Amino acid sequence: MEKILEVKDLHVTFQTYGGEVKAVRGVTFDLYKGETLAIVGESGCGKSVTSQSIMRLIPNPPGKITNGQILFKGRDLTKLKEPEMRKIRGSDISMIFQDPMTALNPTLTIGDQMIEGILQHQHVTKEEAKKKALEMMDLVGIPSPEFRFKQYPHQFSGGMRQRIVIAMALVCQPEVLIADEPTTALDVTIQAQILELFKDIQKKIGVSIILITHDLGVVAQVADRIAVMYAGKIVESGSRREIFYNPQHPYTRGLLNSVPRLDVDGAELVPINGSPPDLFSPPVGCSFAARCEFAMEVCDKVYPFRTFLSQEHHVDCWLQDERAQKLFLTKT
Structure with missing residues (x-):
């Protein structure tokens, strides 16, 4: 498949009265022609900031892209002047903003x-x-x-x-469409119609879609690949089947367990305890460690290496280390 967009080691910060907020911390992903990539995560994880950075819509000040590349068909959007970006916005890359009630x-x-x-x-x-x-x-x-x-x-x-x-x-x-929470303000019946519309339009004009959402029900219907984002980082990424049927990061599992299940009798929602970390001073190690039931001593001190489980499926988690797997196997 033809690669149309590459985001490499993207870092975005905001200067506030309380200090520097590290909103996006080394995000990397690719988008291929004609596919739908969903970026999922709870509010405040950096999804919308990432999408607005691609469009170069982050107000500067207070926001700033401090590192990384955003390559659209080989051109680095972070290096373009504003007149050049205006030619791309709406023509080559378009965006659907969160609330249709206020977007017009x-x-x-x-x-x-x-x-x-x-x-x-x-x-x-x-x-x-x-x-x-x-x-x-x-x-x-x-x-x-x-x-x-x-x-x-x-x-x-x-x-x-x-x-x-x-x-x-x-x-x-446009060749790329960024849809930022496109169904949030709509009831479930209209949501279903809008999702069908996305699929129909993609078949007809071949646009590549980045879908920003916290709703895994939306993702299940339209996404080809899923990137799970937490505290400014993508912690797991893979095909729709890999993420739904073989989730490896504890945060991904927590998101899936918090989705209502109507197909299982007596199924209960399992919330993720705790709160996201303070991005004024993000953790050195795994950002999810404080909320993770499997957290080990190393999780707080060192950020985990990226483990590739398949060509598409990768995860940043110390549980993938063979020493951790031996430890948990011994305990069980």
Whole structure:
């Protein structure tokens, strides 16, 4: 498969009144053409900061990319000037922001907001831009697009606003789409429709998707690969099957155990005890050690080596060390 995006050893910090927050700490992943990569983790783990860094939307100050590369088709986005990034945003890489209720300008018609990006990135007339916008509105399932084109955001339901936001992100046919919690504000019925829409659009236009979410139910339906993020680091990554059926990091297991199970009688939710670490002064060792029931002395002192379980599946955990496996086998 063709590699379209590479994030290498990305570090992002924020200067605050209390000190420096190390929000993203050495994140590395690849995105291939036509696939969906899900980045999952609880709130505050650095998912959205990572996605906004790819788009170079981190406000500086207080935020800053302090190290790493973001390679889009071989070009390092961290080195580009703002005028060059403006040409890429919306045209080559687009983003769907978290809340469809606030992502649209309430003072402009849907049509004006749809054609703005087309006119910015493509050399077309206003009539040609309108035609492209109407075609995309139809593709994402907006009924009567000609009529809806003239309406304002307050005249749309939550689900329809989300479809419009998706249409706006795709109207210039980008190669990468970043969807940041695209179903959070929607009820479960509309969520299912939006997820089906993602799959249909990907088949039709071949866009590569980075899906940012904390909802493993969403991930199970659409992701090809999953990267599990905790305290600014990716602690486990693998195919959807590997993560759901062979999770190796205690945090990944904790996330899966906290998902409601309707297919198992008497299944109970098992919460992850404790709180994430303070990223003003992150731990030297494994960030999950304080909450992990399997934590050993080494976990607090040294960050674990990366262990590759397959070509796609890797995990950062001391439990993969053969000495730890012997220890636990002896105890059991």
